[in-house]
Amino acid sequence: MEIEAFLSTRAGVARASALQGAGFTRTALGKAVAAGRIVRIRRGVYSLPREAGVFSLALHHNALLTCLSAAPTYRLWTLDGTGPLHLSPGHKAAPPGALSHGRCLHAHHPWLPVAGLADVLIHALRCLPELESLVMVQCAAQRGDITVEFLRRKLPGNRNARARAVLDYVIPRADSVLEVLANFHFRRAGLHVRRHVELPGVGEVDFLIEDCLVVETDGGTHLEPRQVKKDRKRNNATVIGGRLGLRxxxxxxxxxxxxxxxxxxxxLELRRRGAFDAR
Structure with a gap:
């Protein structure tokens, strides 16, 4: 494995000990740095060039990356990773253009200038639009890295009411970001939603709405020929089973x-009016 590929499995950053444990010698590290393939951002810590900038900036300002800027480190789902840098500053002011968050109250990353996961999510819930913060929390919660109850306790009072409301939309399991978002929109519309329902002859479906309409959310893999054939059979089985289906x-x-x-x-309205009844 090339050193770049190894770093990519570690959010672009790794300690020298981890690299050496994977078989990369000090000589190999030195050559990779000299060639510009990797960057040493601090003693004993190496990064891919594209990640080095934000870590170096955080170190220079004695700050911690947080909120959306810390999502890649913790491998959290995001909708859009672009935008300003989110920092929890130390004794220095945050650089121009960066978004400054409050101080961190939990242990930060053991060897990177990154806030701890709890602070990252709390900052995201207070800072980001509700859907962007929701997917980050959903990812961490369903992996078991943190609990919704813990975050709720950390967000007391009226000023955190909006952030706590986002937590109401975290679900026990989501197979993709699309499921999280679709569930949010369906529930916000006041629909009765059941998730991951097993239907005879069909298998598990993403959503069963009002106990009559199957809704599936299709990611990129559903465009693959084999999956297209499988989905077509599932669609037919859904209708044969007496339910409507949308994708x-x-x-x-x-x-x-x-x-x-x-x-x-x-x-649903057409069904209520009898549009799908037998003529």
């Missing part, structure tokens, strides 16, 4: 959620 992809769920919900509501 939505990334663009629908992420960029056009209002249209997606409107279509679901339209199908």
């Amino acid at each position: 939505y992809g990334y663009n629908d769920v992420v960029n056009h959620p209002a249209r997606m919900v409107a279509e679901v509501l339209a199908v």
